[in-house]
Amino acid sequence: GMAPLGPIQLTKDQHYQLSNLEAAYHHLPHPSDSERMRHFLPRNPCPTPTYYPSATFPHADTVELYQRCSTETLFFIFYYMEGTKAQYLAAKALKKQSWRFHTKYMMWFQRHEEPKQITEEYEQGTYIYFDYEKWGQKKKEGFTFEYRYLEDRDLN
């Protein structure tokens, strides 16, 4: 038959192993079991047609690619994919586009014009920011950006 050396009689232990494997096969590990919890975008595997892409395209995890994404996309990644490499890359791309993160308001700000006033502790002027609750960009005039709330870690 198929066994070139002839079949061996399975031992009692091996029968036990086989039946346990069969039982375990009915509740296999899920991909999410070995990764950090995703609060907003949990993994949800389902059968997809073969004519759709089944994997991300190559080089999808480079900062160059993230720089080509819209700011909206970057904000989405930043707020909905916490603690992932994607969040890190999104933050990096936002910084490259002169967005600055405010650690008290937990929002991203961008100068709308040169600040009216710049001191050692703060700058003041008109800013665009991204409101994650209303989910859109807003303008704020006469806003004081205190530097102690500026997230300025080097993302390299």
Added chain:
Amino acid sequence: VPGSVTSMMQTGITQAREFDDPAGLHEKTEFLLREWVNMYHSPQAGRDSFKAFNAFVQQMHTQGILKTDDLITRFFRLCTEMCVDLCYRALSEAGQSQTMIRAKCFHTLDAFVRLIALLVKHSGDTNTVTKINLLNKVLGIMAGVLLQDHEVRFAEFQQLPYHRIFIMLFIELNAPEPILEAINFEVLTAFCFSHVFHILRPAKAPGFAYAWLELISHRVFIGRLLALTPNQRGWGFYAQLLVDLFKILAPFLRNADMTKPVQLLYKGTLRVLLVLLHDFPEFLCDYHYAFCDVIPPNCIQMRNLILSAFPRTMRLPDPFTVNLVVEHLPDINKAPRILTNIVSLIQPASFKKDLDSYLKSRAPITFLSELKSNLQANPQGSRYDIPLINALVLYVGTQAIPLLQTKGVSMSTIAPSSHMDIFENLAVNLDTEGRYLFLTAIANQLRYPNSHTHYFSCALLYLFRQANDQTIQELITRVLLERLIVNRPHPWGLLITFIELIKNQNFKFWDHEFVRCAPEIEKLFENVARSCYPQKQ
């Protein structure tokens, strides 16, 4: 030795089976665990839950949990059981989505993992021994609870809680922090070698096999063991775990009895091997012997994956090059590293002694006539002792090579010698099964350019040329061909040997009957031959 890591883990495992808890401990633990889960998830927990942890340790003191080692151990056991119970309840709830069930389980499991990680990190201040002892004890308790659960629930056993705890704890304890880096090697030891993952190997806890495979093939785990630990100190641990994996598959693969669950485990194993072949070929090179010893002879592709590995700094000459002179290759005289003690595998000691004296003096002739029965001795499943045949073949070869240093290894220099006497005797006197195993043991050494590949390539061709019996030649052809008709990769030395066999007129390969025994076989040979002379097409 009191306090040694293994004894800590063993105590943990034993203590997982003690149920005479002091009155009220169960309630206290339940209260504390619930408190901790809430604190862990509260926004005030602080970075890495550190603020919450300080407050929580106070509560543990107040509740008297930290008074004795025994109470701490019981606390961990009870917490583990509670986490596990919670998962079983969640998984049995009808009408819930997978995502909701998972989220519920992870909510508690992740909090518990963080608590363990923090306790390990901050126990005993700068005393690393205290930290490692605690970790080993906790892992031992988990393993004990798992084994008990596995035994009691049998088919209802769930891998999820244990899988999650082990992988998350491993990741937490491998974070880039100075305290953790100081104990990193001990952490790796606790998790793998002769410790928790080895204790929970598929043969012992088959219901945990899939999670176990995920654990040992997790990118962080492989990365830590094979790439980040200096001086390859993690390699031996990892090799042991792979041997554990091959061992559970062996009887089912050998019988070609592949139920769906076995197929899945096999597919996962091939994937791990592919990753290793791509990223850590030197690892597969160094341990190829130990792996091939436990992989059944009929698993051609699995073995090819291992035997095709070669050091990344090496450039292999194209085996199809016309007039390739193997003897002139720069690496052909270098011996490969074999990290298995072959000598110790040649048992019994009296046989080893007789073997050595025969190799030295080419006498007595009775050694050869008794050889067959010495290899037949033992075990179940085969009439031959396969590991002994493997060890004998490699040992005899490695003994022969240094003696040929001045003359150079070639078909004209390897015989006559006591070494080739042994090989010729095996080729002639064994029956078909024995010959097949013997030739397989030789073919396992046909790898990248090195002295073993060269020697055994010459030996195999020599046996082919000297054979006065077509069945031996047919069997040699079979062993080579069956390794080449499977999908790639194919070991370099194997290709070299086969090409030499069919190209070199001295072997009169095409004159043999077995080449023309059936139209489909004839066609097969023509196809292989065509791919061996690509330049002519």
